[in-house]
Amino acid sequence: MGKPTGFIEYDRIPSPVRDPLTRTRDWNEYSLPMPVVDLQIQAARCMDCGVPFCHTGEEIKNGVSGCPLHNLIPEWNDAVYRGEWREALDLLLKTNNFPEFTGRVCPAPCEGSCTVAISEPAVGIKSIEKAIIDRGFEEGWIQAQAPQKRTGKRIAIIGSGPAGLACADQLNKAAHNVTVFEKSDRIGGLLMYGIPTMKLEKDSINRRVNLMAEEGVEFVTNIEAGKDIPMAQLKAEYDSVVLATGAGNARDVKLPGRDAKGIHFAVDYLTQSIKDNLDNGGVQTLSAEGKNVIVIGGGDTGADCVATALRQGAKSIYQFGLRDKLPDLRAIQNPWPQYPKVFQMDYAHSEAEAVYGADPRQYLVNSTEFIKNEKGELTGLRTIDVDHVDAERNLVEVPNSEKIWDAEIVLIAIGFAGATPSIFKDFKVAKTNRHTIEAAKGFYRTDVEGIFACGDARYGQSLVVTAINEGREAAREVDFYLMGETFLP
Ligand SMILES: Cc1cc2nc3c(=O)[nH]c(=O)nc-3n(C[C@H](O)[C@H](O)[C@H](O)COP(=O)(O)OP(=O)(O)OC[C@H]3O[C@@H](n4cnc5c(N)ncnc54)[C@H](O)[C@@H]3O)c2cc1C
Ligand code: SF4
Incomplete structure (x- = not known):
């Protein structure tokens, strides 16, 4: 101490x-x-x-x-x-x-x-x-350390988010030959295309990927495993396959007018902005400039949308959440050491306050209709206020609280409903009732021999730190499966 x-x-x-x-x-x-x-x-x-x-x-x-x-x-x-x-x-x-x-x-x-x-x-x-x-x-203390000898075992990791990268790093340390397949044009999963640059500069991802490549990990981009390389080929060419494909199945807001032009999933919007910064000299092709923007979803992804729309020069930004404002101090039912559910000013909310003079968050607001013009373009969003009615925190609509908000862009940030459906079709692995890949925590084995799963694809939508942990633990199980023993932590 x-x-x-x-x-x-x-x-x-x-x-x-x-x-x-x-x-x-x-x-x-x-x-x-x-x-x-x-x-x-x-x-x-x-x-x-x-x-x-x-x-x-x-x-x-x-x-x-x-x-x-x-x-x-x-x-x-x-x-x-x-x-x-x-x-x-x-x-x-x-x-x-x-x-x-x-x-x-x-x-x-x-x-x-x-x-x-x-x-x-x-x-x-x-x-x-x-x-x-x-x-x-x-200080230059972090240097590539490739294993001296290889085991000769070949492992395919599908998906290059934090779970896939951590799994690859660990299995490479255990001296296996590891290939990471990524369907996108860049390595990193949501670290690259999802989390905005102002939170995580992309050079730091490239620096890590280059280091891992120097240590012997092979990276293959623009390949959708299961389609560009069928499962049978992967199984024939590799001793083991790890599915670290994320929870890519974004939840939708199915309301009248959903087909209006101007409604986007948060991840698509954030990805386009990051791509434009990396490949298009910063010229934003899906820009909120001069537009009224509403983000549906009160969480962190919604906050990232707020920060991005701000930088693009949006005319106004609101972020709608169905939940009540969190208390300033822990509630009695949320004691230490639980994760504290308390009010916080995220980076995006401080920025919005500095630019527009107010926190963009609106609480207990339910969207009821997207409004469009005769050209099919979004012009507004109809909402109604809601409130808690009982101790179970069920919500009811507040009478006479309907509003129409100007909006030319609405961003849907209400989370993810499990893994992308094609994963189950392409890899024939069993699905949980949460639409994630069935593979028990601590074992990470799917019901298909030699195929493992980790990260958001197995756990459901989570955090970078959880995904890294899943990747590390899955690597240990793969090593044990291949070698009959493991020295990985
Ligand atoms: C917008 C946004 C912001 C977030 N911000 C934070 C944050 O600030 N802090 C935090 O802790 N967490 C954050 N999260 C959550 C965090 O990013 C995820 O929990 C984490 O990235 C999950 O890691 P993963 O490796 O399981 O999956 P992902 O990061 O989703 O990576 C999966 C990868 O697999 C690829 N893939 C899928 N199918 C195939 C296939 N068939 N073949 C090849 N490749 C395939 C995908 O293209 C993707 O690159 C955020 C999430 C979002 C959406
Ligand atoms: S990785 Fe672990 S130690 Fe680091 S900030 Fe997250 S929870 Fe804390």
């Missing part, structure tokens, strides 16, 4: 960010590095509580509590406090293949279950994680 009295002496220092107004004028990352002295003060706040819930990664009441990767948080906090950055990096890389991603995009369930957070703001764990890995790259 670095400093026994650190948690008494020091306050939490929030992770530094760029000014909300100025950063909406570009697509660069909104977070800033934290000065080393502040990082050491933050690390000193770790009380080395003895039973650190921050690294448990347990599910409590449908929410993850603590780090799903079981990152060795108190240990690396201690190393950072002592200025032993290399030691901190070695500890971090024991459990997390890609801290440069989680240190930027993770909602940090670790912090919600930090023991200091029982009475004070949590230790700034995520800022420290980001600083450790960024320093590792800056």
Whole structure:
């Protein structure tokens, strides 16, 4: 433990960010590095509580509590406090293949279950994680380490999101020959095409992919496995196949007027914007410039749409959610160490407030109709307010609360209903009643011999950190299946 009295002496220092107004004028990352002295003060706040819930990664009441990767948080906090950055990096890389991603995009369930957070703001764990890995790259400590010998076993990983990449990284470390197939034109899954650039700059994904390629992982893009390479060919050419194909089945809003021009799924809209930034000199081909934008869905993906539409110069932006505003402090039924369900200003909401003078979120609003003109173009959205009627939080419509909102663009961000249906057809694997691939947690085996599944395709829509964990655990099972033993963690 670095400093026994650190948690008494020091306050939490929030992770530094760029000014909300100025950063909406570009697509660069909104977070800033934290000065080393502040990082050491933050690390000193770790009380080395003895039973650190921050690294448990347990599910409590449908929410993850603590780090799903079981990152060795108190240990690396201690190393950072002592200025032993290399030691901190070695500890971090024991459990997390890609801290440069989680240190930027993770909602940090670790912090919600930090023991200091029982009475004070949590230790700034995520800022420290980001600083450790960024320093590792800056110092040149992260170098390609290809295995000396290969086992001769061949594994095909289908899908290159965080689950597929983590699985590939681990299996490559176990000296197998790994090929990652990706149907898109770039590697990274939702890290590349989904999470906006201002949250995660795409160079950091390319840097990791190049490193893995140098270590021997083969990457093949623009190939849809199951179609361009049929399952029979994959089974014949590889000793094992891992499906890490994500939860690509976006939920729709089936309302009158759904065919109006101007309604898009959030992921399609975000992907187009990222592609335009990467390939089109930033010229936005699906632009909200000068338009009234409504995002249906109160979650993080909706927030990413808000931040993107802002940068494109939208005239107005609203984000509608069916739920009530969260409380400022934990409710009695949401105690520590559960994931805290409390009100937060996401980066996008601070930006919208800076640009339009108000938080764009509207709570307890239900959409009822898309309104279009004679050319079939979207012109508005009809809504009605809803309210809770009972302790089960069932919703009823509030009489006389109908409204019509101007909208030339509506973005649907209400989540995903499991894996893309074609996966079940192409790979003949069993499906759960949640439309995910059937493969038990901890085993990751599907009902088809030699085919494994992990990440959002198996678990359902989740987080980058959960996907990395699934990829790591599935790799261990594949290694065991192929070798009869495994040394992977
Ligand atoms: C817009 C958005 C923002 C998000 N932001 C965050 C965030 O800030 N923090 C966070 O923790 N989580 C976030 N998430 C969730 C997180 O991105 C996912 O949980 C995570 O990426 C899942 O990883 P995965 O590897 O299982 O799947 P994915 O990342 O979905 O990757 C699956 C890949 O498989 C490919 N694929 C599918 N079928 C085939 C096939 N037949 N052949 C070849 N390739 C195929 C797909 O093209 C895709 O690239 C966000 C999600 C969305 C949609
Ligand atoms: S990966 Fe996420 S949960 Fe784990 S230590 Fe980092 S920020 Fe916390």
